[in-house]
Amino acid sequence: MIWLGIETANAPLSVAVVKDGKVMAEVVQNIKLTHSAGAMPAIETILANVGVKPNELDAIAVSEGPGSYTGVRIGVTLAKTLAWTLQKPLVGVSSLKVLAANATLFDGLICPIFDARRGNVYTAVYKGTELDVVIEDYHDHIDGLLARLKALAAPILFVGTDVDVFWDKIVGVLEQNAYRAALHEDLPRASAAILLASAEELPSIEAVHHFTPQYKRIAEAEANWLKEQKEQTHEQ
């Protein structure tokens, strides 16, 4: 069973090939290269390096969001198109869970964070080697998240390169319960996406067409429009 994993949900890029439960190759990078320019060449190179032809792949795993809207869409578009044209199943996994999977041995809670701008974050809280969900993937202001985390009153490990943006605030609220992941745990790995995906039941090939990113946030224009609709109904 040969898997291709694709992770482009935020600034870092990762692609991996896993065969029969072994990582054959993995690329993890965090450089100033757009995913549009970098992702497809990385997939091409890694498959050439491991000597696997596209049609020899058995399944594809993709980090489905949340994260950068454009980043998520590039990974999902590549994964969807490959899966559809090769007629292979596609499994999506939470980009937050992929990052949390770097730190499952932490004795406490694991909190991956992506900067969603203007003081907002995409985040979740997981626990243990099975990554049991304590708080589901969602979008929140950092203050809202920290209030929820404080109430959990437990040691929490923060994972991700974006944690640095909020670190002072995190320590200010959680004090000695705030732990910072090691630098090698901060970048998401496509092999982790494959590991998580391979635990799922494989969806049908037909499901590929209807695969969509998990933005965890509606578009701003749509939010405003819904608000207007609500106000109008209220006035009537």
Next chain:
Amino acid sequence: MGEFIMENRVILAIESSCDETAAAIIRNGSEIVSNVVASQIESHKRFGGVVPEIASRHHVEQITIVIEEALKQANMKPSDLDAVAVTEGPGLVGALLIGINAAKAFAFANNIPILGVHHIAGHIYANALVQPMEFPLLALVVSGGHTELVYMKEHGSFEVIGETRDDAAGEAYDKVARVLGLPYPGGPRIDQLAHEGQEAVAFPRVWLEEGSYDFSFSGLKSAVINYKHNMDQRSEEISPTAVAKGFQESVVEVLTAKTLRAAREYNVKQVIAAGGVAANKGLRTSLEKVFAKEGIPFFVPPLKLCTDNAAMIGAAATPMFEAGIRGNMMMNGRPGMELKSWVD
């Protein structure tokens, strides 16, 4: 480069530069084997215009469905294709990226080359799907995002001899439609009202410096807004048909006169109109009339090839493919891509 000769060249084309997710299969640059367009217009209507983030979200939902449908309607497999062509720019970057990344994944998985096509070259080459292009040729490209006069001395040679300095013609149509309280997209509705009108409000014609082939429509748009404002202040009702007729007459007169002057100066064998506004009845009729009198063949593609589609991208890509042009897996979306010749 002169005429290109092809034998059963089949290209899959993908277009996602704005609010249509489209795929088509084109044989020999002239025959539409299939042409599929998933329009998002109903979704964007809510906002009174295209919202880039919403457009990107729809593209990612539709892209594989649209490509599959194009293959299905053509009764073809990926192995029947010689290349995949995709709009590289200009357009909304997030929207372009969906088509580009789908094209890359498709090309890689099926081991066929990829080509990046300029959206405006596509609009011009929509004409090749109707009748052979004869050079030298002059193209008037008019749409929601573009107003350009392009001179082509041969395939792949594009010289922009005039362009808008502010609003695109279609943009002015949509803005004036908003002033008149017409629903989005307002362009076609203005065309309709203009035909119903008897009287026309007198609006200025903007010619710019003598000899210039450039256009400017923002002054005209402001004139319409001021007119409405003044009438409102005097509590007088405006006649939407008279405003539409006056506005359209100004746009059409300038576009027609400049196109005619350029056609004469460059001594072209063919004049073509392209882009969404080329479907405008007032503009089409005016251009047909002057070029019939002038004795220069004039063509406009049918409506479904004037608005954004992938068939035109396949038509533009075919002579590029024959000339040996290939893209690569680093291709990025180019929102401000310039129309450049691909021949010397």
